[in-house]
Amino acid sequence: MQRVLIANRGEIALRIIKTCKKMGIETVAIYSDADAGLPYVQEATTAVRIGEPPVAKSYLQAQQILHAAKNAGADGIHPGYGFLSENAEFAELVEKEGLIFIGPKPETIRLMGDKVASRAVMMQAGVPVVPGSEGGIAALEEAKEIAERIGYPVMLKASSGGGGIGMVKCADNGDLEKSFASVKARAKAYFGSDEVFLEKFILNARHIEVQVFGDGNGNIVHLFERDCSVQRRNQKVVEESPSPFLSDQARAQLFETALNAARAVDYKNAGTIEFIFDEQENFYFLEMNTRLQVEHAVTEEVTGIDLVEWQILTARGEALPKNQEDIKSKGHAFEFRLYAEDPEKFLPSPGKIELFEVPAGEGIRVDYGYKSGDAVTPFYDPMIAKCILSGETREVAMERARAFFEKLTITGIKSNAPLFTKILTNPDFTKGNYTTSFLQTKIKT
Structure with a gap:
């Protein structure tokens, strides 16, 4: 190219x-x-x-x-x-x-983009999936029967959806009745298909994903995990690698499962396999994202590998530059998604950025989309930048992150920067003791 x-x-x-x-x-x-x-x-x-x-x-x-x-x-x-x-x-x-x-092969994108079909492929490959419906659900009564069989709470999801869109937690039959038609309509509007399915909602869950890479010639590797459990409305807010939650045994099982999942579809290029963990470290396949992830920078910081470069190399037919045994994870990294957002209402806050200045120094990387004087418009996702802070240990990386957000300057618009200071000073977060409900229960967003 x-x-x-x-x-x-x-x-x-x-x-x-x-x-x-x-x-x-x-x-x-x-x-x-x-x-x-x-x-x-x-x-x-x-x-x-x-x-x-x-x-x-x-x-x-x-x-x-x-x-x-x-x-x-x-x-x-x-x-x-x-x-x-x-x-x-x-x-x-x-x-x-x-x-x-x-990117991946079109047939892989199509297969893994269908959440129902991808579940079936993973089950056939021996990858554990969250208990749920066998396929798409056409009628509310069918949804109720399945929900009562697997037990509430459940997640009602768009089969072709992703990124938290078309996804609703239902605590009982009443919630399911209220949500069924609206989720189908949202799925149709966003993804062109109104097919939905049900999964058991895992309480006190961790959301952990594995970066995988294939060259299309049978070589598939993992590049370790990212913990994406700090979320709001099923949207990731903070990611880190490595996860502070996993034991060595669970981590090894996770990587082998992720590789089996990637091999099952003869994966090529960059992909991410997402899992949900319960409190006992049992884990289940959620979905596969057949693209580069927003949070890919976290993996780059701990491995020293340029994932975009690998994407280009494998897309033009070259072999993976490294074997699995040559890929190492070193240190710790966080990514914070900086948004033009009202920090109290948690709604987009578009406008002109008067001044945007970020501190520089060791362990600081900022992937920005805007500069001082640019306008964040209401037409697109309001992410201004990704702030990636890394260090030799999790504690060093956290300390750099705290200092970074103390010195960060952004005026003219509201941002969610104050939220990150709250997260970084919360004792549960500093101990690595958090789940997907962390923001709702500990930070009260």
Whole structure:
């Protein structure tokens, strides 16, 4: 690949540009009218206007993006995450046009994007799954019967969903009756299919995922785990690696299970297999994300491996640069998702950033999407930057994180930075004693 079009925006586009520059690859940025002045547009080799601000008129316009790639002389397309990154039809169109899709095979994206079908594949491979429905559920009465059989509480989920969208916890039949039609409608609106299914809700759970990588030639490795249990409304807020929860025995079992799951679909490129843990360290498959994760930087900091570089290498047919025994995890890293958000109402707070200054120093990495003077618009996810703090130990990394947020300056808009200070000074978090209900029960968000 000599020139890559990035079918995305903001911080992930800038992150991909950074690696492409290191590899001597030219980049093509696409932008909507709302994003014309953002840093990633200026940093790319060339940039192409893709449409009006709404995503349906810009970043989801597959044919326009392909047209831009061909006109700009790109020979590869990196989808980033979100938007078209897990759209199998888009990946197929890219390959049909003779371009390289920097991601998994389209058939894998399609299979693992269907939560019901992926559960079946994992069960066949011997990977434990959360007790739930065998397949999609068409009627409310059927949902009630299954929920009563596996026991409340349950999670009602969109079969084609992800990222916490189309997901509702139901404590009893009443909740299920209230939520069933609305979840189906939301699933149809966001994912094009109204199919839903049920899973047992695991109480006092930890959400832990494993980064996997395959080269399409039978070589598949893991790059350790990330603990993503600090969540609000099923959306990740803070991630860390390694998990402070896992015993050595559970960690070894987790990695072997993740590799078995990846092998079951002959996985290629970067992927993440997500698991839910109960209090006894029993774990169950949740889903597989067939793309680069927002939190990939945590893994990069503890392994020293550039995951975007590996994506490009494997996409163009090269073998994995390292074998499993050569991949080591060293130290500890956290990632904090900095949002333009009202810290009291926890709602997006778009506006113009007057001043955005981040402290520099050892163990500090900031993957930003905006700079001083830029406007965070209401059209897209309001993440301003990802703040990654690392150190030789978890305690050192936490201390650096506390100092970082004390010195961070962001004016003109509200942000969720105060939330991170609360988290970092909470005794349960500092001890690593937290679950997916941590924010709701300990921080009262």
